[in-house]
Amino acid sequence: MGDHPFVAILAFGIALLVPGVLSKRLNVPGPILLVPFGALVGLLPAMRGLHVQPEVVLNVFLPPLIYRAAFLTAPRESRQDAIPITVLAVGLTTATALCVMVAAGLAVPGLPWAAALALGAAIAPTDPVAATSVLQRVGAPRRLVTILEGESLLNDGVALTLFGLALSGLSGPVTVADGVVELLRVVCGGILYGLALAWVIGKVRRVFHDPGSQITLSLLTPFLAYLPAEQLHVSGVLATIVTGFTLGISPQGVLQPASRLTGQVFWRVLSHLLESTLFVLLGVQVMDVFHEVRDRPWTQLALTAVVIVAVVIVLRLAWTTLVLAPVRAGRPIERRQRVVLGWAGMRGAITLAIALSIPLDAPNRALLIFLAACVVLVTLGGQATTLAPLLRRLGVGEPEEEVQEEAMAREAILEAALARLDDLAADDRVDDRTAEVFRQLFELRLDRVREVLGETEGGEGETAPESHHKGLRKELVRAQREKLQHLYRKGVIGADTMRRLDHELDVEERRRVSGGA
Structure with a gap:
């Protein structure tokens, strides 16, 4: 970082903070501004010589x-949507990587196939953060969000597996048979290791009870999944995915209710920082990248970039509108929704x-x-900023039954x-006066929900009884949580509704732990 590390750290921090403020005012995705701000930071003398080692990106981010x-x-x-998710995550990701490999090989004379495949593997996976935030903001069907998130999760594993094969090709000759055997070993080994780690x-x-230890364990878990798996020469990505998915569907997870609120904030901030840092780092290295490609004619660079971008966008639109058309998974995906899926890549x-x-x-x-x-x-600049107008133009909105789901x-x-x-009062485990106080509170909330079905926030402005009734409040929170999980298991509500209401119960649980504050 040169001779002025303080200046470098300060400039990097500004590059992380300012674009977030501007993106909200300009209504554009933050990453679009993060890259140019990073490029400006990269011009500073204090940032000269900053290079991110490839293993740092893979092992840390x-x-x-x-x-x-x-x-x-x-x-x-x-x-429920496993078929369309698989068609996109496996089929489209593989097709994108191969088509980009071919396009790059034709556009850049002398480019080895392994290097071209590495580019294809890098470009193939989608990032649903921008797309899903737009979809949720405009009230798009939750099914589209689920498909995009499921696709993004699986295509990361597919793309990084292809990237691993490309790296093997860069280091030495690889036959098709060797590639298939290696692929099976890497995939199966990663899945098995992930399942074993999730069990452990x-x-x-169960040993840790304080929030700090639980959050620390949750932070260590992805690295315990990825790094040892890579040392064992199996897929660290698949191991991490399997570990996260297995713990995510477990009722206990990693964090206990009293720690989940803090843990959710921690992980949200951490993910934001990691993603933003990647964009800023790219901007910082832009000048070095331009310096290294300056010998190439700018017309050739522009044409190559246009070809690669066109292949990525056109292939996805064609795949979602044509290949997904005959897919039947519970109910078919409407043509308008397939267009949205295509443009949300x-x-x-x-x-x-x-x-x-x-x-390097x-x-x-x-x-x-x-x-x-x-x-x-x-x-990001073209599709993310035009996705909301496209949704409105196509009339793709959230069905009424999904709007009412949360209220029900x-x-x-x-x-x-x-x-x-009532059961506790009947067993004389709660005195009549205390039972009546809680009964009035919950009946008031229930009346509001029934009065404005789907439009209430469930008890805003209401105050639960004081902390000397913590035991009773715990019992009532537990009853609600059990009912909520039952509704999800039976398919009555979706995961978004369950997590939103479970979060409110976590708030109630946290209030109990903190003494009613």
């Missing part, structure tokens, strides 16, 4: 990003992480990073709490 995505996956919804973490978590942090992890001695490394950055910026879930868990309260 990827594990927590992949783990969090896997942990938050909706299992039942993903299972599930046992170990933005690239982001994972693409940058893979591109920046291309070995790889042929045309700077050119490959340049092309990957072009795809990221064009898809609230009604069910409040009725479960009242039933549990």
Whole structure:
């Protein structure tokens, strides 16, 4: 970082903070501004000589990003749409990587197939963060969000497996038979290791009870999944995905209710920092990338970038509108929704992480990073900013039954709490006065839910009884949580509704632990 590390750290921090403020005011995706701010920071003398080693990107940035995505996956919804998710995550990702490999090989004379495949593997996986945030903001069907998130989770594993094969090709000749055998070994080994680690973490978590230790364990988990798996020469990505998914569908998870609120904030901030840092690092290295590709004619660079971007966008639109058309998974995906899925294929942090992890001695490394950055910026700048108008133009909105789902879930868990309260009062475990106080509170919330079905926030402005009734409040929270999990298992509500209401119960549980504050 040169001779002025303080200046470098300060400039880097500004590059992380300012674009976030400007993006909200300009209503554009933050990454679009992070890259140019990073480029400006890269011009500072204090930032000269800053180079990110490929192994740092793979070993530090990827594990927590992949783990969090896997942990938050909706299992039942993903299972219901397993066919379209697989068609996109496996079929489209593989097709994209191969088509980009061919296009890059034709556009860049002398580019080895392994280097071209590395570029294809970097560009192939989508990043659903920008797309899903737009979809949720405009009230798009939750099914589209589920498909995009499920696709992004699986295509990370597919792309990074292809990237591993490309790296093997860069280091030595690889036959088709050797590649197939190696692929099977890497995939199966990663899955088995991930399942074993999830079982171990599930046992170990019972030892820790304080929030700090639990959050520390949750932070260590993705690295315990990724790094040892890579040392065993199996897929660290698949191991991380399997570990995160297995713990995510477990009722206990890694964090206990009293720690989940703090843990959620911690992971949200950590993911934001990691993703933002990747974009800024790309911007910092832009000048170096330009310097290394300056000998190439700018017309050739522009044409190559246009070809690669066109292949990525056109192939996805064709795949979602044509290949997904005959897919039947419960109910068919409407043509309008398939168009939205096609236009929602933005690239982001994972693409940058893979591109920046291309070995330093790889042929045309700077050119490959340049092309990957072009795809990221064009898809974020063009598709993310036009997705909301496209949704409105196509009339793709959230069905009424999904809007009412949350209110019906609230009604069910409040009725479960009242039933549990009646049982406790009947057994003389709660005195009549205390029972009546809680009964009035929950009946008030229930009346509001029934009055404005789907429009209430469930008890804002209400205050639960004081801390000397902590034991009763714990029983009522437990009854509501059990009812909520029952509704999800039976398919009455979706994962988003369950997590939103479970979060409110965590708040109630935290209030109990903190003495009613």
